[in-house]
Amino acid sequence: MENTGVITLIHGHILTMNSTSDYYSDGMIVIRNKRIDYVGPFDPIKVSGNVFDATDKLILPGLINTHAHSGSALFRSLADDLFLMDWLENYMWPAERFQTKESAYIAAALTHLEFLQNGITTNADMWYFPESVAQAVLESGLRTFICSTIFTKGSPESKDTLGVAADFVEKYKGRSEETRIYPAYGPHAIYTCSQETLREVAELAKRDHVLIHTHISETSGEQKTCLERLGMTPSQAMKDVGIFENHVLAAHCIYLSEEDCEIFRESQAAISYNPVSNLKLCSGILPLEKMLDNDICVSIGTDGPQSNNSLDLLRDLKMGSLIQKNELKNPRFLPAEKALRMATIDGAKALGMEKEIGSLEAGKRADIITLDTNRAVMIPLLDERPASLYSQVVYAASGSNVCDVFVDGECLMKNRQELRVDRQYISKTAQEIAKSSIKKNGL
Numbered sequence: 001m002e003n004t005g006v007i008t009l010i011h012g013h014i015l016t017m018n019s020t021s022d023y024y025s026d027g028m029i030v031i032r033n034k035r036i037d038y039v040g041p042f043d044p045i046k047v048s049g050n051v052f053d054a055t056d057k058l059i060l061p062g063l064i065n066t067h068a069h070s071g072s073a074l075f076r077s078l079a080d081d082l083f084l085m086d087w088l089e090n091y092m093w094p095a096e097r098f099q100t101k102e103s104a105y106i107a108a109a110l111t112h113l114e115f116l117q118n119g120i121t122t123n124a125d126m127w128y129f130p131e132s133v134a135q136a137v138l139e140s141g142l143r144t145f146i147c148s149t150i151f152t153k154g155s156p157e158s159k160d161t162l163g164v165a166a167d168f169v170e171k172y173k174g175r176s177e178e179t180r181i182y183p184a185y186g187p188h189a190i191y192t193c194s195q196e197t198l199r200e201v202a203e204l205a206k207r208d209h210v211l212i213h214t215h216i217s218e219t220s221g222e223q224k225t226c227l228e229r230l231g232m233t234p235s236q237a238m239k240d241v242g243i244f245e246n247h248v249l250a251a252h253c254i255y256l257s258e259e260d261c262e263i264f265r266e267s268q269a270a271i272s273y274n275p276v277s278n279l280k281l282c283s284g285i286l287p288l289e290k291m292l293d294n295d296i297c298v299s300i301g302t303d304g305p306q307s308n309n310s311l312d313l314l315r316d317l318k319m320g321s322l323i324q325k326n327e328l329k330n331p332r333f334l335p336a337e338k339a340l341r342m343a344t345i346d347g348a349k350a351l352g353m354e355k356e357i358g359s360l361e362a363g364k365r366a367d368i369i370t371l372d373t374n375r376a377v378m379i380p381l382l383d384e385r386p387a388s389l390y391s392q393v394v395y396a397a398s399g400s401n402v403c404d405v406f407v408d409g410e411c412l413m414k415n416r417q418e419l420r421v422d423r424q425y426i427s428k429t430a431q432e433i434a435k436s437s438i439k440k441n442g443l
């Protein structure tokens with residue numbers, strides 16, 4: 001089978017994740033010109049082009065990870081079991097100081113290899129060295145919002161992070177059809193960006209019509225310090241300088257006040273829920289019910305490999321779902337289907353991409369994954385009961401069940417064989433660079 005052109009997937013169990021939750025037990029998808037031309041019951045008359053037999057496979061929209069830091073993959077497991085500020089100030093930021101564009105590239109390539117293996121077809125990334133991340137994206141073929149990190153004090157790459165971000169946006173804006181890159185601004189947080197920097201970001205994002213991706217209210221300390229310093233919560237302080245006049249995607253948001261929720265609702269800003277990173281750093285637990293009651297779009301993210309330490313969105317979905325149930329002492333909260341929406345269509349909404357990706361519907365881009373249902377963990381597959389299939393995906397499956405991955409109708413992984421990226425080269429090079437950098441820099 002060629003990995004582009006007209007492709008027909010036949011005989012799979014299809015969870016479309018569309019607004020009516022359509023499910024086909026013997027389904028079929030025809031892909032033409034990067035998009036889904038047909039999705040529905042198997043119909044032999046409609047079979048066309050290269051045929052892909054999806055018997056014994058569950059077919060889903062590609063997963064959408066709305067918060068990651070690709071360049072931090074080389075710091076995975078370097079420092080753990082610490083509080084956020086101790087971890088950042090004494091371990092992560094010192095390690096980041098030694099990063100180069102070469103090490104940022106191999107870290108991003110490693111992150112993308114892991115995304116691919118775990119069925120993540122779209123991600124929102126926040127890192128420095130956007131050109132290094134772009135190189136990894138062009139090689140991996142995974143749809144990526146590259147949100148250049150902005151720090152008022154500068155980064156290992158440049159003292160002028162805003163300038164780097166603006167140049168990157170200028171270079172890649174409007175080129176996603178050929179590159180799968182969506183440039184955006186990534187002001188790190190209220191405690192690393194001055195009000196003046198944030199004001200400039202707000203103006204640039206408005207001029208360029210691009211996303212702002214940031215961290216908001218990750219810890220109670222952040223909330224308290226901001227109130228003491230500026231007399232406002234982080235959300236209010238960002239609103240004050242115009243950030244929320246743009247499309248905002250904010251990670252964490254654990255400590256939003258009622259007024260902050262109002263800011264999110266009014267501006268239709270979205271949240272990336274990062275349950276594993278929040279648990280590991282003991283930052284707290286997102287009050288998800290309150291966010292949903294406020295009609296705020298909540299998607300899900302892994303956060304970086306330095307704070308997770310894996311990029312397995314299905315595993316995080318299970319964890320994120322279970323802790324919410326336990327917090328509320330209500331197992332009925334967040335049924336599996338609703339949870340899976342966070343990793344698919346709600347992720348697309350968070351990125352302003354819901355007309356393009358996030359569900360399997362005719363006209364949308366063919367971003368598709370399959371899960372192998374022959375694995376012990378997926379048996380029995382009660383294919384006449386869709387509710388049980390959502391449970392299988394959220395509570396039983398993990399990234400290791402992902403079998404095939406398509407983006408824009410291009411097959412990037414088939415039967416767990418990567419078709420574009422060189423797994424051995426990336427793994428070996430990342431290993432060597434991580435070890436030598438840690439040794440050389442006394443980390």
Ligand SMILES: [Zn+2]
Nearest residue numbers: 215251303304
């Ligand atoms: Zn983060």
